[in-house]
Amino acid sequence: MTVMEQRGAYRPAPPPAWQPRTDPAPLLPDAEPYRVLGTEAATKADPELLLRLYAQLVRGRRYNTQATALTKQGRLAVYPSSTGQEACEIAAALVLQDRDWLFPSYRDTLAVVARGVDPVEALTLLRGDWHTGYDPYAHRVAPLSTPLATQLPHAVGLAHAARLKGDDVVALAMVGDGGTSEGDFHEALNFAAVWRAPVVFLVQNNGFAISVPLAKQTAAPSLAHKAVGYGMPGRLVDGNDAAALHEVLADVVRHAREGGGPTLVEAVTYRMDAHTNADDATRYRTDADVAAWRDHDPVLLLERELTGRGLLDEDAVTAAREDAETMAAELRDRMNRDAETDPMDLFAHVYAEPTPQLREQRALLRAELAAEREGGDR
Known part of the structure; x- marks a missing residue:
């Protein structure tokens, strides 16, 4: 006789299948995207943080335009621009x-660079030169993910493993609005919530998949x-408001780190450029x-706020742009090699241990290259 078969044994009664496990009200997002710039909340924002965000936005915009130019010069095979985002x-x-981890999608090269990855290494995959181009472990940045949403379950797995080990680590996974229609999105969010994994999902809703x-x-x-x-x-936030985004993301990262579980953040933004250099955006949207x-450009919004409050003058704007030009010139020079x-x-x-097929293919290629060299020496 098992314990559960004994008379008077405790049998926990599960809740009815229809009964929600949590109160849905606190989980609901605001009716409108949260904003800081242009509101009273902006006066309480840290001026040093705003200036740092501005300098990074200016560099980011120049990085996007330079990378786009490199595709036209044949130095990049493809570039999904994040201009406007x-x-x-x-x-x-x-x-x-x-100690945290970033899990980017293919459009998040700029986030990878802002995380500290060398700009050229961040573009190496899009150039077609290498599998990833940078060491994920050195920067705590997962490889750029071209398949939609496949990085999300990976982020959940890493966050869950870190929690089991007692590591104070948060994973932030980025995905576009198109990725929310993928099965990986569902699986990742479901597992993350059940496990209360310390992971943040940032959806960049730029209007189009x-x-x-x-x-x-x-x-x-x-x-x-x-x-x-x-x-x-x-959480619903204005994706072009750098101050609001930083506040919301910092809050949910802290929430995850303290054991509060995952959060889904939707940032409402807009992709100003085409999907990639291979896309003709005029086929599905107008110039208007x-x-x-x-007028809701993220660089412009922050520049207006800082200028209006006397925190940014013409010399500071010039210095930020010159720094961005220096970065672009170095990127251009290195990518042109x-x-x-x-x-x-x-x-x-x-593979850690090559398969028999790979060993066979490797030997065949080595022999072909040797034969080619011998033929060239004659």
């Missing part, structure tokens, strides 16, 4: 501690509302649509 990129990188508008992806009141169905808080967002590649690298860093 720089506030999301910079804030995501700045709120993390050195390539050419598909948000209205054709979801009928939800907002993407932040999706959090409630998984049992985690949803884009122009309507230019031909990469030194080794064909045998095709077989490196794939």
Whole structure:
């Protein structure tokens, strides 16, 4: 006879299947995106933080324009620009501690650079020279993820493992609005909430999944509302307001670090450039649509705030732009050098122990290269 079969044994009664496990009200996002710039809350923001955000935004904008130019020069195979979304990129990188992890998507190269990765190494994957281009462990930055949302379960797994080990680590995973329609998004949020994993999901809602508008992806009141169905808080924030983003992300990262579990943050922003250099955005949106967002540009918003409060003068603006130009010139110079590649690298860093097929292919390529060299020496 088992313990549960004994008379009078304790049998916990599960709640009815329809009964929610948590009160949904505290999980609901605000009706409107949270803003700081241009409001009374801006007067309470740290001036040094605002100036730091401004300098990083100016560098980020120049980084985007330079990388886009490199695609036109044939130095990059593809570049998904984050022009217009720089506030999301910079804030995501700045709120993390050195021990935390960033899980970027393919559009988040700027966040990777702001996290401390060498700009050229961050572009190496998009150049087609290397598997990733940087050491993820050295910078606590996962590889850029081209498949939609596949980085999200990885972020949850790392965060959960860190919690089990007792490590004070938070994972911040970035994804676009298109990624919220993927199964990996559902699985990641579900596991994160059940495990109360210290992970933050940052959705950059830029209006389009390539050419598909948000209205054709979801009928939800907002993407932040999706959090409630998984049992985690949803936060809605103006994705072009760098101060608001930094405040919200810092708050939810702290919440996760203190054991409060995951949060889904939706940042409402806009992709000013095409999806990539291979996309023709005029096929699905008009110039007037884009122009309507230019007055809400993240760099312009912060510059207006700082100038209006007397925290930023013309000399400071010039200094920020000159620093950005120096960065762009160095990036341009280094990217214009031909990469030194080794064909045998095709077989490196794939498996800890190469498979028989890889060993066979490696030997075949080595023989072909040797034969080619011998033929050239004759």
